[in-house]
Amino acid sequence: MHADPKGVLTGIHFIDGDHAACEGALAAGCRFVAGYPITPSTEVVERFASRIPLVGGVFIQMEDEIASSIAILGGAWAGKKVMTVTSGPGLSLMMEHIGLAVITETPCVIVDVQRGGPSTGLPTLPAQADMMQVKWGSHGDYEIIALSPNSPQECFDLMIKAFNLAETYRVPVFFMMDEVVGHMTERVAIPAPEAIDIVDRKWTTKKPGEYQVYMPGEDQVPEMVKAGDGYRIHVTGLTHDERGYPAMNPVAQDKLVKRLIGKIRDHREEIVDVREDGVEGADIVVVSFGITSRVAQAAVEQARTRGVKVGHLRLVITWPFPVTRITQLAESAKAFVVPELNMGQMVLEVERAVAGRAAVISIGHAGGTVHEPITILNRIMEAAQ
Amino acid sequence: MNELPSFDANLEQEFGLINPVMPYLRQDRIPHIWCPGCGIGTTVNCFARALTDSGMDLDKVAIVSGIGCTGRVAGYMNLDSFHTTHGRAIPFATGLKLANPGMKVVVYSGDGDLTAIGGNHFVHAARRNMDLMVVCVNNFTYGMTGGQVAPTTPVGPSQTTMPYGNFENPFNLPFLADACGAVYVARWTVYHVKQLAKALLEGLHKKGFVFIEAMSPCPTLYSRRNRLGDGVDQLKYYKEKSVIRNGADTKEVGIAYQGEIVVGKFVDRDRPTWLDSMNEHYGKVFGDRFTPYGVTDGQE
Known part of the structure; x- marks a missing residue:
C-alpha cells in the first residue's frame, strides 16, 4: 500500500537528520510517539509534536524513557504505528521494554541518536558505541533489526524501511543515527505519497474464537489484532503458548525463544542490506556504517588513486549482520578494515565472519568527532603492503 | 466457585x-495462583460485578497489570488483557488509551508495583488526569517474592527485608493520589465487598484518573510472619477497625499497624482529562484546521 498523504510533506527540503527522521516516521504512518527529551535526539520529537496535531495522532512527553518505551507498546496494541526517540542514557533505561517488545512481538521503532558514552559522556558529540547494546542490552536471548543511516536523506528513506520491517517481522527496529547525522543539514527529497511503499500491520482475517494471538504463520510471524476489536486477547511478558497464556516450562520456552530468534535469523538474507563499491576482487575491503561510511569513502577514493585495489562495503542494516556476504568476500580479500566510532564493536562480527581467512583491522575511535580520512587511508595503505 | x-x-x-x-x-x-485467604480474588469478584452492572461493551474494556500477585489479575479476566513489566502498567495503559481513546482502560496491580517501582508513573498519570481507572490491591507487602517491605508497610511489622520490624514511613495512598490530582479516590477493604463493587462501578463510569485502594490480606506472608492469624482474622480486623468516612480529608487517612482504617469515597471531582485538554487547546490554536482526536467513533 501507499503512504497516507496526510503525513507526507512532499517536496525538496533543507533539513537536518533529526527532522528528516521525523518526516520519515510520519510518511511511514507513525501516529503515536511517546518520548522524553535527550540530546542529540530531541529535535525528532519536537518536530513530531509540532506536526502531529494536523496530521492526526498523538505525541506525549512521558515522565522518563522507561515510560516512553512502554507507552509505545500500549499504543501499538491499540493499533497505531509507534516510535520512541532517545540517546544513550535513555536507551539504557529502555532496555527492559526492548525485551517486552520482543517477547510480545510488538512492532515499534526506537530511534537512537548516538552520542559519546559511557554514562552522560558527550551529550552533544557523536559516537557509534551503542551498536552492541541494541543487539544484546536486554536480558535473555533475542534478535532485533537495526538500520544505520548516513545522511538526512537516508534518515527519511530508511525510516520508512524501519517501520516496514517492524511490521513485517513484529520486532523492535532500531534506527541507529549519531549526533553528526542527526544535526547535519542537507537536501532531503520527500517523494509523493503514491511513490512511498508502506507495509501495513499483519492484521488477522480470522474471527474471535478462531484466532490465537501467538499462532505463527509460515513466516513464523503471528497475525495481529488490536485491543477493542472483540478478540479478548491476553498478552504477557511471561513465556507463553499460542493462546498467549503463561506457559512456564522448558518446552514452551524452547518453542517460543526459537521462533522469536528464528523469524529474524531465517530471514536474514532478505533483511540484510549492504551498499557495495568495488568490493568484488578487492584486496582490501573497508566495512563501515553510518556517518563513518562517508569519511571512509573519502579514504577509499584516495587509496584508489594510489593504486590500491580497495572496496567499500557499507552496512545499511547493521543487525542482522551480513555474515554470508562478508564470508564470500573473505575468500579473496587480503584484509578488512573496519573504522567505527567506538573501540571495536561491529568489527567483532567482521572477525567472526572472516574466521581467520584474512586480516581484520579495527580502527577504533572513542567518539566526540568523526575519524580523519587520513587515519583510515593510512591503515588501508598499511594493509595493502 | x-x-x-x-x-x-x-x-x-x-x-x-x-x-x-x-x-x-x-x-x-x-x-488461579492465589493462596487461600488472599483477598485478590475477592476484589476480582467485585470488579466482575462492577463490569456486569456497568452495562459496558466489554470488548471496549481493557485491563493492564504489572508484576506481582495482583499483577496476575489481567491474565484471568476475559477482556483484552495485558500483563506488562514491573511498575509500568500505567505508562502501557497510557499508550493504549491515547492510541485508542474509545477503550475504557483499567490498571489493576499491587501496592509495590504501582507505588514503589511504578510510583513516578502513578504521580504523573494522576497529574495529567489520564483517563484510567487504577485499582491498587494493597496487602502491605511484596507477596510474589516472599514478603518484603513495601512502601505501604506500616511502621512496626516484620518483613523479610525488615526482619526486626519496619521503621520506614509508609505512603498514605489516597492522600498521594488526591495531591497529584486524581478525580476519584476511594478506599475499601475486601470485607466491604458491596462498597468496593460500587466504587469500582462508579470508577468505570468516571472520566479521568480514578484511584481505588482495596485493602487485602496476605495470610501466607504478612499475617503469618507477624502472627496476625489467617485471612479470616484479617477480615475481622477490617470489620472491627474500619470507619466509613466519606469525604474524609485524605491527609487524615494514613494507616498505622493494625490501627484504624478509614474507608470511603474521599474524592469525587471533575477535571478535564489529558485528551480533552489537548483537543480543546488545539481547537483554539488551529481552529477548523484541527480535527478533534479520538472523539468521533471511539476508534481513531
Missing part, C-alpha cells in the same frame, strides 16, 4: 448454579 469443577452450560440452565462472575473470567486459566 471452587465447588464447580468446570463450566457446564447445562448446570447453568437447569439449576442456575453458575457463579455470575464466571463469564468474566478466562475459565481455561482457572485455578
